[in-house]
Structures are given as structure tokens and as C-alpha cells.
Amino acid sequence: MQSLKWSVISFTEKGAELAEKIKRLSKEQQLPSEIHTYHGRKQVENLNAWTKEQFSLRNAIIFIGACGIAVRTIAPFLKDKLTDSPVLVLDEAGNYVIPLLSGHVGGANEIALLLAELLGAVPVITTATDINNAFAIDVFAKKHELSIDKKEGIKKVSAKVLEKKKLSMTIAPEYAAKVDVAIGTPEDGQKPEPLLTLIPKEYILGIGCRRNKEEQELKAFAENCLKEAGVDWKQIRAIASIDKKKDEKAILKLAAEHGIPFLVFDAETLSRVPGTFDTSAFVASQVGVDNVCERAAMAACRDNGRLVLQKRAENGMTLAIAKEDWRLTLYEE
Template structure:
């Protein structure tokens, strides 16, 4: 997670430098200030960038970059800065506020799915401060379905389902959960585990399948499937989209269950594939012909494809290369209109103990 910390006073700048030192090393942390003093005085605090644009413009850029934001200053400053850009709890970045004395850390936005609550607790522990957590499930020490989804890399299908499930948990109502694959850990006392496939409707179903969308108040999709693609040069986004989405429907899979798009490195600049990845917010992974040739598995071989790109199959091999050794082909090569598609599945499970 990238974290952008902004301060407004000399004391705030000093605290931001301290925060950068104490937070975990694997985090990418950038320091900014909208300090009223001269830039020369700001230069006394090395590593802090003095922004000359408006605070609103800066905040907009951070939202677009999906960077976590920590404002060192008054809550009102943060609220006014982020207000025009707040959209949805599942897409907004985490936003926190800390007083310049370093006493309190307050998650303001995306406490659960964005991880602001956990980040607040991490900062508070590092600085011996107090994390001010206000979300109801946390305050009551109860199961939070959106936190569970984030920790298990599950896509949330339908934000209204979060509210329905959380409300039931808070009111002590029966909340049932079914998992299409394996799970580990102790199921929380607030949940009642039921077998999959389910009989009748359940509160939460953890499944990648379209058919389950009407069988639960909330469906959580494991991002465990990779679409392998090969295509002739110049295929448009619409052509690619039509065939991929048709094959996802054929496999019975929701698009939310897709983890990545994959192909040979010769296609890394293919406009139609790049646009598909961008439109559906998917990583686009490409592999060398040499690596694909060495990928283990049984694949549909084509002498023509090998003559053209140096490997006998692109779609199946690239999907499997992206999945790793425990992957399996669930939809073999399908060819239409100069485009080949295959879908592979990574092994997945969920953990109720947070690991």
C-alpha cells in the first residue's frame, strides 16, 4: 500500500518524518506539506515535498492514484479536501487523520475494505498513540464481512449485501455462510456454516459462479481465474470483449472472479488486450515464448501458431503460466474470429483466522 502523508505546520512535518521511520519498511511512503512558511524553511525537513497546487487538486491526484492518505492536522481540513472525490466504500482509498501532537489516529474513510482501521492501529502502536475506531462491528468485537473479504482477496459482488449482512450480525440474527472450496480456521460464532451447494438462500456465499448470485444476500468471489488470450494483430477491444465474456458465461464464471489477463510477450502492446485489461481493471501479464514452451501441462498444439510465434499454444500456456504449478485448465482453447481463449484456475481457499 502506498501512503501519502500531508502536514501543514513545522510540528506536523516533524511528525511525518517520524512516521516514515517507524512504519513498516515494505510500505511506499511519500511526504508532502502545504506549509505556510517559505520553501527555504520547508527545505529544513529533507524528504518532504512542498506542494504548490491547491489542496483539492493534490487530493484529487492521490485519489486517482489510489494512495492511502494521512492528514496531520484538523479533521475538518481532511473532510473538506476529500469531500468532492468520495464515491464508494469499495473503491475509495483509505483516509486517516492524526493530530500534530501524535496522540490520536482517526480512520475517516474506507476503514474496513480499504484497510484504514488496521493502518490506524499500526500507526497508533508504533507511536504509542490511540486509534479512534468508530465502525460498529469493530466497536462490538464482531465479524466484519468486508474486512474478511479484503484479507482473503475476495471481490464483493453487490455493496448493499455488506450492509444487510453487517446489520444481521449486529442485531444477533442468524447469518449463514457457504464456501464452494476449502476453508481453514474457526468459523466465527456470529456465523452458521452450511454446506455447499446450498439448499435455499444463504446470507453469504463464497463462490465464483454466476448461478450463485441469486442464492445469497452477499456473494464473495475468489479472484482465482486467469484468462489466457492469443489473437491476430489489430483485434479490437470490442471483438476481444465479446469472445472473452461469452466464454466466461460458458464457464459459468463472474468477471469479478478473474485475477488477470495473460498472453505472450509479443502481445504486450496489443491495443485491444490493453484496453480490455484497463476496462475490467485486470493486470495484463505477458510471458516469453521460451517460458511458455517450458510450462508444464497438456495443451492443444498448433503447428501454425508455433511457426508464427515460436510456441505451439498461447492461450492455454499463458493462463497456466500465470496460475503457477497448482493451476488447472477449466476451459480449453476456444478459437473464433482470429482470437483464442482459455481459462485456468488457481487453487484457492479462505481463512477465517485472518491469515
């Protein structure tokens, strides 16, 4: 499960105790999530503003209290099932955990199961494919690093699955050459338009920038670089940088806006990345490694990474794009 920040908010003393229990047990069980707890009556002056901030950072939001509070609070900030924050509700006794929003793509169902195991609670899962133990195309896409094009197709595919109809799938020629098992015939006939298209996430954005860079400026720079490389945001698996940038708001907002993980590496790790890079003695003196964007992009690649856009620099920002081999796996490696 991808590491997420969990923002747990409670409104009573009993709820606050449960929130701290979740934080303590998660640490003991070494769960991969960073957990922050908030007391709604003491630490959060404006619940709407707090919730808006959590959505902008795409943090997982866990309400300890009534479902009605959660529903009314999150309603103004709902935009897209593919990018909305996962939202869950726990009763203050810790008996039930309910994923309300973004159960599959956002991982709310996974979080619910983790919390249920942690607390001995009952997970209340309501997504149709889960309760019918059926194939879920959005879970498949998430697991295999695929972006979903035209989310309306999810409903159509799920309907076929739930009606127990056969579901077919094809793979584009450029990816078919990389598989170990091929299904089908070599003829290239006319194919009907699919219900849903899944786009491989095979690119990494490596980014470096001056401290406190303006968010819109970095966004515009990144989009220009993507356009130059002929790459769409849906093809990006991760944004990568040096660990000194782990709290850089402009990069965090860029990653959150597109629902992309932000990976960071220390200077020593980046310095060991093999390859020929556009180096800078000044950068080395500031952060301990001679190049951030190209090295970070390559460090984040998992299989046969190579630079497809070398370092671009503009007004205190640098960006490079690396491509890795994407392949479909039939079982866990």
C-alpha cells in the same frame, strides 16, 4: 496486509516532521508499504487535483492536520465504499490516528493500527463491528479473496451480527467439492435469497503492452477478453506483468479502477514458470523473456493455476487469463 502506496500530506513544519518520522520508522520496521510524503504548502499547488490523482490510483491517503481539511478535500471524489481509497487523519503531534474512509475493504483500520503502534498513538476506530469485537463480513470477504456483490447487503449482514442474531452461510456446489469440512445435508431444497453474495476471486489477468499505451484502449481490450472468457471483473484477484511495466500508467489505472492488486515479476522468474506458452523471439529480445502475459498470469497463481484464455494480441497489447483453485480456509496457514 496488501502492500499499498501511502501518500502522507502535511501542512505545517511540525506536520512535515511527523510525515518524515512515519517514513523513517516504516522503513526501519520493514512495513510492506511504499510511502511518499508531501508538504501541502510547498509541494502541492492544487490540493483537489492532488487528491483526485491519489483516488484514481487508489493510494492510501494520510492527512496530518484537522479532520475538517480532510473531509472537505475528499468529498468530491467519493464514489463507492468498495473502491474508494483508504483515508486517515493524524494530528500533527502524532497523538491520535483516525481512519475516515474505507476502514474495512480499503484497509484504513489496519493502517491506523499500524501507525498507532509505530508512533505510540491512539487509534480512533469507529466502525461498529470493530468496537463491538464482532464478525465483519467485508473483512471476511477481503481476507478470503472474495468480491462483494451488491454492497447494500453488508449493512444487512452487519445488523444481524450486531443484534446477536444467528448468521447462516452457504457455498456454491462447485466450491463445496474443494472444502475439507462440509456442513449441512445433501438435500437440494429451495433456499431463500441471501442477504449478500460473495464471489470468489479466482482469476489472474496477465497483461503485456507497449510503453505509454492509451488507458481507454487497454481497458476496452481487457473487457473484450474478459467477455470472451465469460469472466467478470469481480472474479479477478490480480493483474500481473513483468517488472519493466511496474510504472505503466494504463495498467496501474486499470488495476486502481477495479481495486485489484498489480503484481510484477522479473524476467528470470517468468522464464522459470513451467508450461507451454505462445512464445516470441522479438519479445524475448526486448524484455528478456519470450512471453509476458501467459507467464505472468501463471506466476501469480497460488494453487493449481491453469490458463483459461491463452494469449490474445491486439495493437501492441497482449492478455491472458489464468484460473487458480479457490478454497475457504478456517484459520491462518
